[in-house]
Amino acid sequence: MSNPLIRLAEAAAHWNNCPLPEEVDWQTRRTILDWFGSMLPGCLDGPGPALAKVLASGRGEGRAISYVDGSVGTSRHAALLNGVTSHTAEFDDIFRDGGYHPGSPTISAALAVAQDVGASGDAFRRAVIGGYEVGCRIAIALQPSHYRDWHITATVGTIGAAVSTAMLLGGTADTIAHAIAISTSFAGGHQENLQGLGNTKPLHCGHAAEAGVLAGLAATAGVTGSLDSLHAPHGYAAASSDTTGNWQAALDGLGEWTPITRMTFKNHGCCGHIFPTLDGVRTLQSQVGFQTDDIHSITVRGYGPTAAICNRMTVETARDARFSVQYCVGALLTIGRVRMEAFTPEALARDDIRAIMPKVVVVEDAEIAAAYPSRRMARLRVELTDGRVLDHFQETRKGDPDDPLTDEELVEKYDELAAVALGDQDREGLKQQVLFGTDLPMALTIAPRTA
Template sequence: MSGNPLTILAQAAEAWQTRPLTDAVEHDTRRAVLDWFAALLPGCAEGPALALSRALATERGAGEAASYVEGQRVCARHAALMNGTASHTVEFDDIFRDGGYHPGSPTIAAALAVAQAEGASAEAFHRAVIGGYEVGCRIAMALQPSHYRNWHITATVGTMGAAVSTAMLKGCNAEQIAHAIAISSSFAGGHQENLQGEGQTKPMHCGHAADAGVLAGLAAAEGVTGSPGSLDAAHGYAAATSDGTGNWEAGLAGLGDWTPISHMTFKNHGCCGHIFPTLDGIRAMQVKQPFGPEDVERIEVSGYGPTVSICDRMDVNTARDARFSVQYCTAALLHLGGVRLAAFTPEALNRADLRAFMSRVSVTEDAEIAAAYPVKRQARLKIILKSGQALEQFQPTRKGDPDDPLTDAELFEKYDELAREVLPPETADDLRKIIMTSDVLPGLLAVTPVRRSIA
């Protein structure tokens, strides 16, 4: 597709203001919103969003947007910041596999805050989410895989997705949406050290992306402009953060034929997605031949680049470390039967049997699997049992990916488990019904704090 990618993407977003919504796309959008709430709610009760709330106690502003962290109505930017941070805290947010990008945390946080502030309809909100996903996911494809070497793509591109959703809800035309994207590209940051290293900054990447995207969208709606070459010029965003000026042929492929919100991965495990093929492979092996942790001598995991560079992690001191450790998550799967919230409680983190098992797991890179990344997320596993028997498994995909999706029932089960951590069952049920079947926006909720560290 020829032409300025900024203009093309902005026109695609504008088209979502009026083009017919098929039942399938609307349903996919409702699933994405439900999954966002599933990831959001536990992060409202603990984690860095609570400290951020204290830090900004005098700066919430007046408005109609719901900060679920604080249980208050606030200005849209503050709600986007708080909810964006909370929704990336427990690592359950959605993935656009082909871009290595989590669009939901920044995009839906921004879109819902602005929709509530503007008194928008549920349909307008859904359209803004679809448009934000359309643009963000396609920019991610154009920047990857080199962008991810130094940049946290959800923090960076998420700013642009949030800007698009905001501009759409403000009634912007394609020219104004393009300016919103251009403006947001100057706000888009978040580096890999604060993803891979110590600390609690990573969830704030998404909060900042949502907040900065709202700022860009509001500015564009009032006439502020940005450079038309912000994405692909010699000194534009792609050139500054990836190899070259962007693979726009890949990013724009299929535009108008398919939309990213219908190609999402919904997480089935509460950890880094690069660990999923390992966990799914082990489960598949246990179905073929049942075994427990006491039967295992060692496990050899072969994966792609980030499987090693990000998730080969023996030094686990916090729940955040554990969520990025193949060794810990493997031990938790075998000892606890799953890698959900219970795997990251202080009690689980301090279990001597899990810690001892971690040393039995080794991680290496497989050249063939690495070459297929990022479109394919695979693993090759070899498990040596204490009996001497060797079990092998090639895991070609991940449960939750578009080619092996969570059913509605499985997604509802995930939502129920996470939402009921902090909401009464009847409130969680009512919220699910509103999201999946209603024509009104979700409203304000009172979230109950829990006592569990998710640093």
């Protein structure tokens, strides 16, 4: 087997100078717009604002923007805060085949470094593509066993961020390779702080972004790592999964397709493992037209994480709610969709949502579990109070590459999320800059909308 780390570094370096296909450029712009939409609500809610205050003395000298407070400082400082804020509202993108959210750590790092060094918009987008290329393919190599104990966005995100950093700093394939090697020693974040109590999870992505920037800076300064760090018997794959990595699957199609063209953009503001259930319930309701009072029970048969992570009856916070099949089904049936309004204090206190939750049962289905992570499916059985039984097999998720959000749907999602933090002029200006501009996105005025 050829060295996967070397091959991935060479693939990333290729993106710095190759002709950029129109489809790849457009999908990258869509991805960056989705990152901004997902990031902006976290500037007002969650751990980001508090962290910005306690870390203010350490922002240092630089030109990278921390959007949560509008300050400028070092790329590491901005990457950390933007990584936290972009993973707070749980709207960030997904690479389905790796069960990985690349945008939060990778774009947070790439934008911070690009701003700090004054890179062009083109160089920034190319670094995002390269970071996604490496991170998403490593996620394939580690899954599904890695996810049993590790939060893959926290771990692999560190590597994607390192790649983007090294690319923006002018790194050769050799420099990028050492950035990958170094970053594998920084990559961490375990499942208890994803599944358990507390709100550490967004910090996973902030740490990944910052640590990735550190790895990229170190490699550019001449620090080296073991180039066998990914696949060696004591390397990262062996330490964090059941094998030394499925590198044949990870490298399949390298040079023929790139992961940023196969992203999932979230259509619901909750854990992606809940999406097939929500899409299936919506389909059944549109076909039959039942109301909440008509429901006797709903049985959800899903894959492993659907049951292990999202079978959650105890919901006290918005974070709990975003990881509860029961709550999200209740919100869908009462509010009509699972977006920002589903997780407000008012929504969390609604009796009609709570009344539906005990009617929802979640179990693992062996056949569906065997197809994970490349397929995300659910079998639903809805029993109505009049005796009717409705069965539905949901084979796709809205937003996945085989059922993607259109440009119009993606912009509508961005407009909704960005309106939480930006006025109309800033929101529209940012959208035009990201989708059609040539320069880097820069400072924004963050303020809650009053109307």
